[in-house]
Every structure is written in C-alpha cells, then in structure tokens.
Amino acid sequence: MELVTSLPADTSLRQVAERVRRIEALGFDTVHISETVRDPFAVAALAVEHSSTLTVRTSMVVAFARSPMVTALAAWDLVDFSGGRFQLGLATQVRGNIVGRYSMPWTDPVAQLRDYVGAVRAIFAAFQSGSALDYEGTHYTFNRLQPYFNPGPLDVEAPEIWTGGVNARMCALAGEVADGFVAHPTSSHPKVLAEKIIPALEQGGRKPRLIVVPKIVTGRDEAALVSVREPVRKELAFLYSTPAYRVALDVLGFTEVGERLTAMARTGDWADLASVLTDDVLDVLVAQCTYVELPAILNAKYGELCDGIALAVPADPTDDDEFRAVVDKLNGRES
Secondary structure (H helix, E strand, O other), X not given: OEEEEXXXXXXXXXXXXXXXXXXXXXXXXXXXXXXXXXXXXXXXXXXXXXXXXOEEEEOOEXXXXXXXXXXXXXXXXXXXXXXXXXXXXEEOOOHXXXXXXXXXXXXXXXXXXHXXXXXXXXXXXXXXXXXXXXXXXXXXXEOOOOHHHOOOOOOOOOOOEEEEEOOHHHHHHHHHHOOEEEEOHHHXXXXXXXXXXXHHHHHOOOOOEEEEOOOEEEEOOHHHHHHHHHHHHHHHXXXXXXXXXXXXXXXXXXXXXXXXXXXXXXXXXXXXXXHHOOHHHHXXXXXXXXXXXXXXXXXHHHOOOOOEEEOOOOOOHHHHHHHHHHHHHHOOOOO
C-alpha cells in the first residue's frame, strides 16, 4: 500500500524543506503537491531537493493553464533532478477557473486532456531521442523543436503521468492514457469507488494505479476526535455543495442533502452549510477512529480497492511517534 500525504496548499517556499523532511521521517512514500496558491513546480523542486526517498507527485497541475511544452520542460528537469522520483499529475480544473481565473479557452475537457497527455508524451519522446517533434492532435500541434531548445536525454525514465477527476468520462480517460489516477476526496468512499470510480476507470481499457484520498477523523484519543470532527464536517459540506462532487451523496442515499447544500451555496448561505451534514450523515461519509484503530479500519475498507491511500499528517507534531507506527503498519513495515 503506497502511503501518500499532501503538502498543505498554503505551504510557503520557506516552509517546504521543514515540512517535507517531517513527511519523509514519518515514513510516507509519496508527497502530493497541489496547485492552488503556489506554483506547483517551484514547490516540487524544493520538495525533491530536501528529500531523499519520497516520490514527489503533482496532484494536480492545472493542465489547461499552460502549454504542454511548458509543462513537459518543467517535468523533465524535475525527474532528472530527482533521479526519477518526480511524477506529473495533470487535471482539468473546472470551467469557471480556467476561463475566469486563468483567461484560457475551455472546450471539451476530456478530449483536451487526452490530447494534452498525448502531446506531453510526444514531447518527452523527442527530448529523449533527439528526433523531430511532429505531433498533431485535436487541440495541440507541435512541429518545431530545434536542437538548441531540446534539453536532451535522461538517465532515468520519463516522468509517469497521472490524472484525476470525478465524472465517468474523466475516469475512463485515465484508464486509457494515464499511469495512475488520484481519486477526489468526495469520491474516495469505498462504496463510491466500487460502484462508480473503478468501473469507469476500467471502461478506458485497464485499471491504472489508484490512490484514494478519503477524509478521516482520527487522532490520539476520543478527545482528539472531537476537535477534528468539526473541521472535516465544514470542509465536506463545502465540497459537496458543488454539484459535480455530489456523486457520493447520491450513491450513499443522501441526494436530498446534496441538493440542500447546493441551494444554500447558491444563496451564499456558507455559514450554515456544515449543519446540513448531521452526525448520522457524517458517520456514513467518513471513518472516525483513533490512531491505534486506523490501520485495521483502512485495510478493511480499502485493502482490495486501491494501490495507495492519502492521509493527512498530524496537526500536532507531538503525535508523530504514534502516527509513524500507523504508517509502518499500513505499508507493511510492522506486523
């Protein structure tokens, strides 16, 4: 089981080294680098520099905000710098952000991401072989790469390309073109994975490696669980207010809950969103247990469904020794 954690999105460049060293010391295999308020490639470069065993995977770079050539050059440097420890995660984001926040065009996101991945792989091949670049797809055409602009071959494999998403078409695309797939937190419930995500991935022709990102209420003891529960409730209420993320609520029999959350979001009633996710609903949505109980519960829920699981590092560093034992059990280093 690959053990993954995400570097907090607000991590400044000054904080990357310390936080990555802590993640590595806790025994994680992989750190995910998001693109929200930081440039993911700058953060990934520091994460690579200040670790020695971690795989550094972008999860996810906003593909449509940049040319495939720009992305390929950054990924090529990072996999070289890391000695093969860098992996490129690409995703579409949503139309509102691509058009309004990045001022980039939006057409058919599934077709465009398929073409994007194809273009990046073609560019990687030209970098490695030195041969002419000749790629023509539905959205991107690349037919010029003079030797002056070619960074040259690697001594390691080209970066793996991972994707993420929620809807069936995007999952099927991952089964078609990606080395791996990172499930969205709102789609990482075991029942949703079994009934929706995995069948959709397999529609693409195969099941790529699958990392799940469940929201979990966990801590040292029952008192810690109480303090963690409310932030998780608030975050999930916000996420499930987005119609695209309500698949899990439909599968789990909470369609009306999702409709109510969306209606409240549309009227700007953000303060009361969390109250819609009552304890009964939250108990179904997320696992809630102490650190000691966590390995058995996660293995029972996810052991047959995925290749890896993402967990948050403890908010309190004094929990690190106990949490390290959890990581060791989950990845088989401790019986």
